[in-house]
Amino acid sequence: MRKSSLSLTVQMGALLAGLAVLVFFSVGFYLFQALASQLRDRDDVELRERLAQVQHLLEETSNADAIATDPHRFLDVVEVRRGLLLVIRDSHGADLMANTPDRSFIPPQGSGMANVRRADGAEVRVLAGTGRVGKSGQQVQLILARSDVERSALLKAYQVKVLSAAVAGALLSATLGFFLVRHGLGKVRALASQARQVTAHNLAIRLDAESAPEELRLLADSFNEVLERLQASFDSLSQFADDLAHDLRTPLNNMMLQTEVLLAQPRSTDDYQQLLASNHEEAARLARMVESILFLARADHDQVSLSTESLDAKEELERIAEYFEGPASDVGVRFSVAATGHVTADPQLLRRAVSNLVANAVRYTPPEGGIMLEANVEGPAVAISVTNPGPGIDAADLPRIFDRFYRSDKARSSKSSSAGLGLAIVKSIMALHRGQVTVHSVPHGLTRFTLIFPG
Amino acid sequence: MRLLIVEDEAKAGEYLQRGLTEAGFVVDWVNNGPDGLHVATSQQYDLIVLDVMLPGMDGWQVVSALRRSVDTPVLFLTARDALDDRIKGLELGADDYLVKPFAFAELLVRIRTLLRRGPLKEVELIQVADLEIDVPKRRVTRGGQRIDLTAKEFALLHLLARRAGQVLSRPDIASQVWDMNFDSDTNVVDVAVRRLRAKLDEPYSVKLIHTVRSMGYVLEARE
Numbered sequence: 288m289r290k291s292s293l294s295l296t297v298q299m300g301a302l303l304a305g306l307a308v309l310v311f312f313s314v315g316f317y318l319f320q321a322l323a324s325q326l327r328d329r330d331d332v333e334l335r336e337r338l339a340q341v342q343h344l345l346e347e348t349s350n351a352d353a354i355a356t357d358p359h360r361f362l363d364v365v366e367v368r369r370g371l372l373l374v375i376r377d378s379h380g381a382d383l384m385a386n387t388p389d390r391s392f393i394p395p396q397g398s399g400m401a402n403v404r405r406a407d408g409a410e411v412r413v414l415a416g417t418g419r420v421g422k423s424g425q426q427v428q429l430i431l432a433r434s435d436v437e438r439s440a441l442l443k444a445y446q447v448k449v450l451s452a453a454v455a456g457a458l459l460s461a462t463l464g465f466f467l468v469r470h471g472l473g474k475v476r477a478l479a480s481q482a483r484q485v486t487a488h489n490l491a492i493r494l495d496a497e498s499a500p501e502e503l504r505l506l507a508d509s510f511n512e513v514l515e516r517l518q519a520s521f522d523s524l525s526q527f528a529d530d531l532a533h534d535l536r537t538p539l540n541n542m543m544l545q546t547e548v549l550l551a552q553p554r555s556t557d558d559y560q561q562l563l564a565s566n567h568e569e570a571a572r573l574a575r576m577v578e579s580i581l582f583l584a585r586a587d588h589d590q591v592s593l594s595t596e597s598l599d600a601k602e603e604l605e606r607i608a609e610y611f612e613g614p615a616s617d618v619g620v621r622f623s624v625a626a627t628g629h630v631t632a633d634p635q636l637l638r639r640a641v642s643n644l645v646a647n648a649v650r651y652t653p654p655e656g657g658i659m660l661e662a663n664v665e666g667p668a669v670a671i672s673v674t675n676p677g678p679g680i681d682a683a684d685l686p687r688i689f690d691r692f693y694r695s696d697k698a699r700s701s702k703s704s705s706a707g708l709g710l711a712i713v714k715s716i717m718a719l720h721r722g723q724v725t726v727h728s729v730p731h732g733l734t735r736f737t738l739i740f741p742g
Numbered sequence: 743m744r745l746l747i748v749e750d751e752a753k754a755g756e757y758l759q760r761g762l763t764e765a766g767f768v769v770d771w772v773n774n775g776p777d778g779l780h781v782a783t784s785q786q787y788d789l790i791v792l793d794v795m796l797p798g799m800d801g802w803q804v805v806s807a808l809r810r811s812v813d814t815p816v817l818f819l820t821a822r823d824a825l826d827d828r829i830k831g832l833e834l835g836a837d838d839y840l841v842k843p844f845a846f847a848e849l850l851v852r853i854r855t856l857l858r859r860g861p862l863k864e865v866e867l868i869q870v871a872d873l874e875i876d877v878p879k880r881r882v883t884r885g886g887q888r889i890d891l892t893a894k895e896f897a898l899l900h901l902l903a904r905r906a907g908q909v910l911s912r913p914d915i916a917s918q919v920w921d922m923n924f925d926s927d928t929n930v931v932d933v934a935v936r937r938l939r940a941k942l943d944e945p946y947s948v949k950l951i952h953t954v955r956s957m958g959y960v961l962e963a964r965e
Contacts, residue, residue, distance in 0.1 A: 560955075564955035564956040565956070567956040567957065568956040575925050578925060606920070609894065609920075610916075610922060610930055611930060613933030613937065614930055614933050617933055635923050635924065638922060639922075642922065646927075646928050649928075
């Protein structure tokens, strides 16, 4: 399932670029607005200063007619800067002087600061006020205006600069961001290339979790744990295949060898009968082995159907003791059964599990020894145990005795075909019952296997 | 009794035919599915032994086609014994199945059981040579002499005597006498037979229980 085909690098790079564009343009917009408002404020201050100058000049003028006859003093005030417009009118609205023919910027009435759109469409800042002429005290209207042409040009230029700076900054940040992300994700790629080297034949490789960044360490650690478990199963599977081949070889070899030798020359009927019987024995051994392996394989995949019922523990253990009574008494071994309660289990599988344990117990108990079969109710669970005296199991062997084909004696006595699979079958049967099997062994003391059936 | 074997593997087919002929049946053998279906529907048989994996038409197809016209008992032989396979065979109309590898003795028992049609009446008095078993009273005598047996010894003798002349395998005996339905490699059966012999055969010159090497045990009067 692949939700997005874009690489993490591209995704993060694009995010960073977007962020850079947003930040740079916001800052640019802010700077532009700040400059524009500062310029406007400064212009307003200037307009007010000029108005005050004009008012002052008026006070020094003798009468209104002198304004029209000698406008230069007034023009000097406004013509120090380009774009300043001045119109002086008498109280009836008749022009006394002006430095522009344009009248469209004159606000209809009132005084104060206003924005007015001129006939040519340009925005004009207008300050209207009144003044008194010298000694006559005659009142005149003053209209002072500033066209935006100069300021607009300035702001326009500034806007271009800010905009290009923002674009350049955003591009630079995005590019740098992309490379930074790439560099940062290099650790991930390194881990991935380590992981890619892991194959069925090369399961020993582990990711270098130590040098991975903290965020990736958890991932690397879990991946290593998975590898650990995989390797363990893989090893045991290989071992199993190995052992299986070996154990199949022995009876096959017996059959081939004796058949070839006997067929080499004519034999008596008795010889042929012996050969056939022997071949049949070996074949039966192979068949038993195949049955056991199939059982284990099915149990692994939960394909064995359980038909559980409530069984009287004492009855079951006595039945098994009775079954083994013959071979046991042959070697002078006795059984004692102490059981209470009922166990919920598949009767055939329960018997098979306990029988496998008892068969081992009979094999290892010295003459005159006693095998104890016990069942105890422990809360909702029932524990069935088989205890026998004997040489005991080496502590080093204990963790492995439930492995398939594991034999503590390396001589691999293959007299009995189920030896090597018997305990593995016990373990599988307990797993099918969601229970477990435990073992406790004291060298030259008691060995106790316990089957715990959950309630 | 006429039997039909449908089995594609030459060795298995040949020996099945031979073994069953020697056991007293008239046996035909064909080695593929379509022939099997043709012969089974055109001739009269008392029982059909049918392999599942067959060329042309597998055993399941044969049995479902067969069941449209014939109700001859069918015993399946199969190397596949997953539960689904078994259920499928029985649902399609097979009467029994046997998983390969099987003991020939087991096949004989199954065939005889299917041919018997209906439960066998429990014989109350079994006689083999001078051995007499009174089943309801659980009394065993040889030449009129009473022999005392334990419950398991009696169960074992009863089984051998009931099937006198048939070889019983060790797993078969373990299953019938102790209800242990798995093949363990203990010598439980051998020990039990040895003890039974000590009481039943040792004091007498004519031995009744015989060991068939590697196969199991049989109870019969031999010359």
